[in-house]
Amino acid sequence: MDVTGIELSLAMPRTCTVCPHPHRDDIDRRLLDGAPLRNIAKQFSLSSASLFRHNKHISKVLSNARQEAEILRADGLMDTT
Numbered sequence: 001m002d003v004t005g006i007e008l009s010l011a012m013p014r015t016c017t018v019c020p021h022p023h024r025d026d027i028d029r030r031l032l033d034g035a036p037l038r039n040i041a042k043q044f045s046l047s048s049a050s051l052f053r054h055n056k057h058i059s060k061v062l063s064n065a066r067q068e069a070e071i072l073r074a075d076g077l078m079d080t081t
């Protein structure tokens, strides 16, 4: 299975301070939960501006991941027949 598309989109935004963050998973989860940017920024010592920018990276990664999942699912359905 080719995952280079996902890896590329993760590595692409070099100006983003959130993408390389060690607690990125937690940050992403909080953003997806709809937590206020100011709260997350405070919690992880980031600026709400960079979180706002990073928010777009999440949806990009997620839609890629969803596509991959759909492809995997389709492959699985074909394999079981």
Ligand SMILES: [Zn+2]
Pocket: 013, 016, 017, 018, 019, 053, 054, 055, 057, 058
């Ligand atoms: Zn980012």
